[in-house]
Amino acid sequence: MGMQNQRRVYGETLEELGSRDERIVVLEADLRNSTMTALFQRAFPERHFEVGIAEANMAGIAAGLALTGKIPFVNSFATFAAGRAYDQIRQAICIGNLNVNIVGSSAGLSDFGDGATHQAVEDIAIMRAIPNMTVLAPADGNEVREMVGAMAAHDGPVYMRLNRNDVPDALPAENTFRMGTPVVIRDGKDLVVFAHGIMVSRAVQAANILAKEGVSVRVVNVSTLKPLDEAALLDLAQGFQGVLVTEEHSIVGGLTALAAYVLRGQGLPLESVAISDVFGQSAHSHEELLEHYGLTAARMVETARAMLRRGA
Amino acid sequence: MKPLIAELKRKARKLRHDIVCMIGPGRPGHLGGSCSVADAVAALYFHKMKHDPKNPGWEDRDRFLLSKGHGALAQYAALAECGYFSRSHLKTLKNLGSMLQGHPDMARTPGVEANTGSLGQGLSIACGMALGARVDGREYRVYCVLGDGENAEGQVWEAAMAAAYYRLDKLVGILDMNGLQATGPIRDLMDTSPLPEKWRAAGWHVIEIDGHDMQQIVEALNKADTVRDRPVLIAARTVKGKGVAFAEHNPAFHNGVMTQMQYEEACKALADSEDG
Numbered sequence: 001m002g003m004q005n006q007r008r009v010y011g012e013t014l015e016e017l018g019s020r021d022e023r024i025v026v027l028e029a030d031l032r033n034s035t036m037t038a039l040f041q042r043a044f045p046e047r048h049f050e051v052g053i054a055e056a057n058m059a060g061i062a063a064g065l066a067l068t069g070k071i072p073f074v075n076s077f078a079t080f081a082a083g084r085a086y087d088q089i090r091q092a093i094c095i096g097n098l099n100v101n102i103v104g105s106s107a108g109l110s111d112f113g114d115g116a117t118h119q120a121v122e123d124i125a126i127m128r129a130i131p132n133m134t135v136l137a138p139a140d141g142n143e144v145r146e147m148v149g150a151m152a153a154h155d156g157p158v159y160m161r162l163n164r165n166d167v168p169d170a171l172p173a174e175n176t177f178r179m180g181t182p183v184v185i186r187d188g189k190d191l192v193v194f195a196h197g198i199m200v201s202r203a204v205q206a207a208n209i210l211a212k213e214g215v216s217v218r219v220v221n222v223s224t225l226k227p228l229d230e231a232a233l234l235d236l237a238q239g240f241q242g243v244l245v246t247e248e249h250s251i252v253g254g255l256t257a258l259a260a261y262v263l264r265g266q267g268l269p270l271e272s273v274a275i276s277d278v279f280g281q282s283a284h285s286h287e288e289l290l291e292h293y294g295l296t297a298a299r300m301v302e303t304a305r306a307m308l309r310r311g312a
Numbered sequence: 313m314k315p316l317i318a319e320l321k322r323k324a325r326k327l328r329h330d331i332v333c334m335i336g337p338g339r340p341g342h343l344g345g346s347c348s349v350a351d352a353v354a355a356l357y358f359h360k361m362k363h364d365p366k367n368p369g370w371e372d373r374d375r376f377l378l379s380k381g382h383g384a385l386a387q388y389a390a391l392a393e394c395g396y397f398s399r400s401h402l403k404t405l406k407n408l409g410s411m412l413q414g415h416p417d418m419a420r421t422p423g424v425e426a427n428t429g430s431l432g433q434g435l436s437i438a439c440g441m442a443l444g445a446r447v448d449g450r451e452y453r454v455y456c457v458l459g460d461g462e463n464a465e466g467q468v469w470e471a472a473m474a475a476a477y478y479r480l481d482k483l484v485g486i487l488d489m490n491g492l493q494a495t496g497p498i499r500d501l502m503d504t505s506p507l508p509e510k511w512r513a514a515g516w517h518v519i520e521i522d523g524h525d526m527q528q529i530v531e532a533l534n535k536a537d538t539v540r541d542r543p544v545l546i547a548a549r550t551v552k553g554k555g556v557a558f559a560e561h562n563p564a565f566h567n568g569v570m571t572q573m574q575y576e577e578a579c580k581a582l583a584d585s586e587d588g
Binding site: 025046047049051052054056057059060061062063064065066067068069070072087088090091092095096097 | 417418419425426427428429430432433435436437438439440441442443444445447448466467470471473474477478
């Protein structure tokens, strides 16, 4: 299985888009070498605006640029993009439904070394809570490529989170991202797993392990967290014995909460492998943190076995 | 007095009359901060700005942003007077479903450029508009009205520094220095003075005026056209509640309620007065 870095794919795709569409402008707050907008800056310096370490101002400037017909991409680490500029995103961008794209880099626990201050375990929850906002979480590098194009084409505010590290290709080659649509990656008939981000490839690993035990698992990539085709999600769970939700995000306000809401009243057992309501911390690798917080295929397998034992 | 100045003074008085009527008796409304900016708003909408009420989306129009969004009533009165919408809407202020919200809403009100009211954000939006104009090679100006109390918001200074760095000389800030914020005099709460010096230090060309002297307002706006390579701040000393005697210098009328008697007194004074 190939590996790709979502940030690099993002930077390259943005540069490519910039050559096709002059309306694309990019805003940066002193992280261009990390967010990879340095590639766009090199190609189109007149459309790349460095604002210094001032995320609130960056979001406001993006609103102004959108109001002149530009398609801005705002960049920072996820926790600063979604958190530090929350009020500006809400007031200046979302109430007016402005065409601003916000890219939260180093999301989840993927900025492993920097610790809780730089990790984003609640960015999806914050962004999902704002009316008019679209929220995306790509499973792999290929999906990033498709999403960036879709973001530019979509009229309205979009938030996308990115992983900092190289991640395995999780989606089949023929996968085509459609905003709002959950996609079956691997089909099965006993348990259904809803996942986003790096947990999609881990869910496939878990499904492979469970298959050897005679448990057939459907894995669904829910890479649009909002607006989601709720009827499609319901359909994808029909006839299954239980639902397992997994995400590199807090159980508060992410896919766990979303799935529990959509599936309410269905009588389906539902479990979650996600980050409980806690902050992250520093470690020497992303993997170390994923294991510490239980975001592993092994934990999914255990959880699935327990659900089935209970007669899920 | 020159005819233009006399006409603009008459317009400003009409805006203040409309502000009082929009609020009416017995209901809270942002009387003070709307009246303090009325002269600058009149000078911009009825003289300085290139705009077309019949074509609010005209690409080359000058932009007006009210960063101190609670001053919206002055802008609504000006927009109605210009013909962006019927004056009959003024009476619907804050009614459920009205096009006139408590703070400016671009999606609802023709002529409103952005959503403002969470203080400190308008100048950033103005910077983005001025940068967009530059990318497109357009010549329009962006006027942004800020409150002095609002200058406590850190984002104002982020935007001030960015505007100076990017040499946004088509950007004009108008600082409504009425000296009061919602709960009292700024100097007694958290003194942010001296503001003109701070804006100069941030790299702006600062013009200090009496914000109720129409001649000075017009001259400052004209002077702003000639400044190159730097954004311009017109630091306008004003009186909160200007033109409504019981509300002048009175923080209680930041978002206060007029009694029936006060309402009638204000209407009469603004209808009768020669120069507001």
